[in-house]
Structures are given as C-alpha cells and as structure tokens.
Amino acid sequence: AGGGADAYGAPAQPVPGPPGAAPTGRPQPAPPPAAPVAPSASGPSRSAGARAPIPVTYTSAVASALPSGPPAPGAAFAVEGLHSDTLPGSGAALPGEGLRDLDRLVLAGPDEPASARGRLRPENGDGAPAGPVPLGAVAESRSRAEAVARLDLPPNSVPVRHSAGSFDYRYDAAAPVDVPSDGAWHSVPVREFPVELEVEHVCVPAVDARVYAAVQLRNSSANALLEGAAEVTVDGEFLLGTALPTLAPGQRRRVGLGIVESIRVARRTSMRESTAGLRSGTTVLDHGIEIELANRLGRAVTVEVRERVPVGNEKDIRIEEKPASPPWTAVPPEEDEEHQRGLRLWRVTLPARSGMVLTGGYEIRIPATKAVFDGNRRT
Known part of the structure; x- marks a missing residue:
C-alpha cells in the first residue's frame, strides 16, 4: 500500500522488554507475513505513522494440551468429543456449548x-x-x-426448603432404595420413630353444634418432624389424609381431623330478670346453660366442651358464676391458644352408646338505671 514497514497490516515489530529482562522460556513463533491491504474507496487510508497493533499470544489449558498446539485460524477443533462452533463469516473457532x-x-x-x-x-x-x-x-x-x-406436588405436601425453616437436619435411611425413573412421585420410607398421640373431641356449642375430632401430637423423639402430608388410621382403618405442621423435638400441636357425626350435642339456655338490693336498685340477669351430649359410637370417647362467661371492667357491674355440674374449669388467658378471657371448659368421658347433661350459668348484676348493650333479654 505504499506505507512502508509501519503501514497498517504490516508485520508488527517485537516489543522490546525492559533492560536486563530474562528471555522467555518458550520461543514465540514468528507471525506470517501479511498481504498488502489496498486503500478503501469509501474511506481514507491510514497514514504511514499509524501505530501497529501489539501481537498477543493466548494460551489455555485446553489449547496447551492439544498434541499439535493451538489450531490454525479458522479451523474447527474438538476437545473431549465436544465439537466447536464457528462464527459465520469470520472463520473464527469458538468452544462448543459444553465448554462454554x-x-x-x-x-x-x-x-x-x-x-x-x-x-x-x-x-x-x-x-x-x-x-x-x-x-x-x-x-x-x-x-x-x-x-x-x-x-405438581402430592396433596398436603410442602417443599423441604419451605417446611424446614430454621432446621438443618439429616435423616439417615436404614438401607438404600431404588426409585423408578418414570417422572412420577413415589413414597419412600426413610425413618420410623414413635411420637405421642392423644385423640380428643372438641365442641363449642355456642358457636357450632357439631363435635370435631383432633389429635394432640407431641414430638417425643430427638428428630425434627417437617411439615407434610399424613394419613390417619383408626383401629387399622384409613380415616383421612391431613397436613402436619413442622414440629421441633418436644413441641406439641393439635391437628384437626374433621367432624364426628356419631357424637351429637345440643345447647339450651334460659334467662330470668329480677331486681335486688335496697329499693330494687340492682338488676339481676340470671343466665342458665344446659348442654346435652350423646355418644353413638361403640367405644368410650372424651369430649372437651367449651363455654364463655362475660367479662366486665366497670366497677358497678358484677358477674357471679353459678355452680356447674359437673364442675367446669376456668382457663387463664395465657393458657389458651386464642388468649380468650372468661373461657370455661368441661372435659368429660362418654361411655359407649350413652349420653350426659352438663349444666352451668352465671348472674350479671348491674344498676337498675343501666342496661346491657343490645338489651338485657338475650340468650
């Protein structure tokens, strides 16, 4: 192109090293002579004083291990059976997808x-x-x-990363197991250890006239129980499938099992209004509660019946409980799961195919000049 040795495309001169530098251990091959480049018709040509590019030699573990050295420019190469791709129009070889x-x-x-x-x-x-x-x-x-x-996960199943929470625990299986590679879920037994179970029946007649079965589960083992599906059986027969929460060792939780149709409950209330005190200055609202239970099962069951009595904060209002039969238990708010005030409960055992009647009540004493919100006569 008439640019001499410093023209664009001419062989580059080696870069001189610093004074006293030791020569490299591997001699670098001399670059091939470049063909002269004709000046472009659409743009100006580079001047003779343009700086020549510095040659750089790239080496890698893959290239250095090839028996014949680096591949020639534009040639495809293969490493470990993975062929390379070639950029269209450039002739430059790129590693295959596996190497990228x-x-x-x-x-x-x-x-x-x-x-x-x-x-x-x-x-x-x-x-x-x-x-x-x-x-x-x-x-x-x-x-x-x-x-x-x-x-999609099976019913009531939860991913391990979600159910584990703060637990970091390893379950050691007793023996290896083969899981079919068919793209479907399979249940694989890993560990078996006992836990404490207590079956109970709970009802709140003032809210719902049905009895619900529940299991009081306590993790008495040294292993963490992760959240997931569970199958409940009674007397060897399958009852239902439910979900268990994550339980740490020693933790207790109630798990609901649904409605028990064979245990019936009926609630009846009564209210009598009267006056008392000097010049009848106090209104007495006498509330009576009667709950009837019937067990139609062929085995004895324990039923927990819950009631509530009113709670007032005003000093001129008094609430007095009447004796209950059988006696009920006052539950402090800190011992209740919902932290409710005024909770009372019976825990009775019903023999097979028998019934029982529970009675209780309370009196509300208010000044005669006041009335209960929404009226005194309420059930």
Missing part, C-alpha cells in the same frame, strides 16, 4: 491419566469429568432431569 457452560466444567484430578490432567471437561451429575458425549444428548438429559422440579 463454565459452572459445569471441572479439572481432571491427580488420579486421571497424565494426558488428561490439566484439561477442562464437562462434569457428570456426580461431579466427575464426563467423557465424549454429544451435545444433543447432554441437553436432552438435563432437560428431562430438571422437568421433575416442575411437577
């Missing part, structure tokens, strides 16, 4: 043959370097394996 996935590349260890050491290769599922595998088979196998994570 940096997260899955591993370096051969000391137990590998000497010819394979120091070379990057894609790994298997166990972290070992993979052999020559076609790219299509790798992508297909990875897609099929990752598709399992998108399956």
Whole structure:
C-alpha cells in the first residue's frame, strides 16, 4: 500500500522488554507475513505513522494440551468429543456449548491419566469429568432431569426448603432404595420413630353444634418432624389424609381431623330478670346453660366442651358464676391458644352408646338505671 514497514497490516515489530529482562522460556513463533491491504474507496487510508497493533499470544489449558498446539485460524477443533462452533463469516473457532457452560466444567484430578490432567471437561451429575458425549444428548438429559422440579406436588405436601425453616437436619435411611425413573412421585420410607398421640373431641356449642375430632401430637423423639402430608388410621382403618405442621423435638400441636357425626350435642339456655338490693336498685340477669351430649359410637370417647362467661371492667357491674355440674374449669388467658378471657371448659368421658347433661350459668348484676348493650333479654 505504499506505507512502508509501519503501514497498517504490516508485520508488527517485537516489543522490546525492559533492560536486563530474562528471555522467555518458550520461543514465540514468528507471525506470517501479511498481504498488502489496498486503500478503501469509501474511506481514507491510514497514514504511514499509524501505530501497529501489539501481537498477543493466548494460551489455555485446553489449547496447551492439544498434541499439535493451538489450531490454525479458522479451523474447527474438538476437545473431549465436544465439537466447536464457528462464527459465520469470520472463520473464527469458538468452544462448543459444553465448554462454554463454565459452572459445569471441572479439572481432571491427580488420579486421571497424565494426558488428561490439566484439561477442562464437562462434569457428570456426580461431579466427575464426563467423557465424549454429544451435545444433543447432554441437553436432552438435563432437560428431562430438571422437568421433575416442575411437577405438581402430592396433596398436603410442602417443599423441604419451605417446611424446614430454621432446621438443618439429616435423616439417615436404614438401607438404600431404588426409585423408578418414570417422572412420577413415589413414597419412600426413610425413618420410623414413635411420637405421642392423644385423640380428643372438641365442641363449642355456642358457636357450632357439631363435635370435631383432633389429635394432640407431641414430638417425643430427638428428630425434627417437617411439615407434610399424613394419613390417619383408626383401629387399622384409613380415616383421612391431613397436613402436619413442622414440629421441633418436644413441641406439641393439635391437628384437626374433621367432624364426628356419631357424637351429637345440643345447647339450651334460659334467662330470668329480677331486681335486688335496697329499693330494687340492682338488676339481676340470671343466665342458665344446659348442654346435652350423646355418644353413638361403640367405644368410650372424651369430649372437651367449651363455654364463655362475660367479662366486665366497670366497677358497678358484677358477674357471679353459678355452680356447674359437673364442675367446669376456668382457663387463664395465657393458657389458651386464642388468649380468650372468661373461657370455661368441661372435659368429660362418654361411655359407649350413652349420653350426659352438663349444666352451668352465671348472674350479671348491674344498676337498675343501666342496661346491657343490645338489651338485657338475650340468650
């Protein structure tokens, strides 16, 4: 092009090193002579004083391990059976897809043959370097394996990362097990250890005239129970499927089992208004409660019946409880799950195919000049 030795495209001169620098151990090959470049018709040509590019030699573990050295420009190469791609129109070779996935590349260890050491290769599922595998088979196998994570979970099941919470615990299985590779969920027994179970029946007749079954579960083992599905059986027969919460060792939780149709409950109330005190200055509202229970099962059951008595904060209002039969228990708010005030409960055992009547009540004494909100005569 008439630019001389410093023209664009001419062979670059070696860069002089610092004074006293030692020569490199590997001699660098001389670059091939470049063909003269004709001046472009659409743009000005570079001047003779343009700075020449500095040659840079790239080396890598993959390239240095090739028996014939780095590939020639524009030539495709293959490493461990993974062929490279070529940029269209440029002739430059790029590593294949398996070598571009940096997260899955591993370096051969000391137990590998000497010819394979120091070379990057894609790994298997166990972290070992993979052999020559076609790219299509790798992508297909990875897609099929990752598709399992998108399956809908079985009923009442929760992912382990969500149910574990702050637990970091390992369950050691007694023996290995084979899981069919069919893309479906399979139940695999891992551990078996006893826990404390107490079946109870709870009803709140003032709110719902039905009896609900529940299990008081206490994790008496040294293992953490993670949240998930559970199957409940009674006398060897399947009752229902439910979900268990996450329980730490020693923690207790009530798990509901649904309505028990064979236990019936009926609640009847009465209210009588009268006056008392000097010049009838006090109004007495006498409330009576009668609850009838009937057990139609062929076995004895324990039923917990809950009631509430009014609670007032005004000094001129008094609430007096009447004797209950059988006696009920006053539950402090700090011992109640809902922290309710005025909670009273009966815990009675009903024999098979029998019934029982529970009675209780309270009196509200207010000044004659006042009335209960929404009226005195309420049930």
